[in-house]
Amino acid sequence: EEPSPPTSGVATIAGDGQYSGELRDGKPFGRGSATWPNQGHTYVGEWRNGVMHGQGTATYLNGDRYDGEWSLGKRSGLGRYAHGSGDVFEGMWSNERKHGLGVDTFADGRGYRGEFLDNKFAGVGTYYTVDGALYEGDWHQGKAHGTGISTSTQGGAPAFVHYSHGNLTGSEAFDEAAHGAQRGAVERQSKAALAVALLARRIASFIQGVGIE
Template sequence: MPVVKKRRTREPLWHERDSKAQKHGLRHTVYAVNGDRYTGEWQDNLKHGKGTQIWKSTGAIYSGDWKFGKRDGYGSYSIPDPVTKQYKKVYTGWWENDQKCGYGLKIYPNGERYEGEWSAGLRSGWGRMYYQDGSIYEGQWLLDKPSGQGMLRLPNENRYEGGWKNGKKHGPGKFFYLDKGQLLEGIWASNVPKCGIVTDFNKDEAPAPPQYPIPKIELADPDGVLSEAQAMFDDSQNE
């Protein structure tokens, strides 16, 4: 019986070309249809490892870590100055799933600066914010706003220490009027002090102390009133 030799079939040419086109491990530069450019490492045809992306429409540049096609790890994001065209860093820090996440530093267009923790692209956790007017907030953040415990120091060195909610003073707190040498200790609700006790605080060293002394308190138990207000505030928070 004659021996029939099986003919070896060759894969289609397009299979071979497709296999060679797969980007894996090595550094490649790839241009998108819209003109965006990426130069860096790949895995399974996705940006993975170290790489730099340039967006043609804005000129923005991201340089850092990638994971399966998304910014993930440590990296910096820069944009060109509209006047000088020179690049300036907008954010330097950690990323996760293409969003700011972890510790990072962001510089805003008006010169304000935030350094601290992020979550899903928003300021969340502990952080310090330097505002354009010279004020500084340091404390807890939630969903891009001061929330929790924090301190706000004003340009004249007066400061508030206490609770915050949705970016506003809220809850028990202390306001140090260093320019007047007085201290207000009380309870705030949406930036408004609802009740409290005002006392002198280093009045002799204050640059602009009030002309008249604080009137004598007529309440028999001011501390008790403050405690009662605190209890009412706690009850309202739990509703």
């Protein structure tokens, strides 16, 4: 059976949500916008079978904004999330969570580029501070965990360090022959994260530029 052709209209969705845009069989399907007055939440973008699916922009009562990809009503794929506080994440999402490669840039100048799991730093990544200090290495559940290379300030001598759940447990002089391969692996992952973040930023810019009404 052929699906019915899309029409334009309005619908009530997900509680107090008010939708205006393209419909198929009475459900949001195609391009449209919705507001949730009680939550102060809006979404403008693509829909499928009554839920956000494709590319779109969500804004929230607290000043947060997400421009990016959606799947079955949830942030999934590539996108840019800007917090009202000034913190920004650009990268991969899964089921509403930061998941995969990406870059966190904090309003105070700190940042992280690398892997994320369930919204937290995980796997391999590089963390930097405002004054140029770096930690390039292993992470687990948002904390340095494993081994890595630490540089106290820009141009400072690096050290090979050991962490356990965010606590420094050992440190020795960095040796290129012994530790260079790990640093190289982290740097490659950081570059990959930056590339993913740039793609997420481009998608966000495209969505903002299109301006789906």
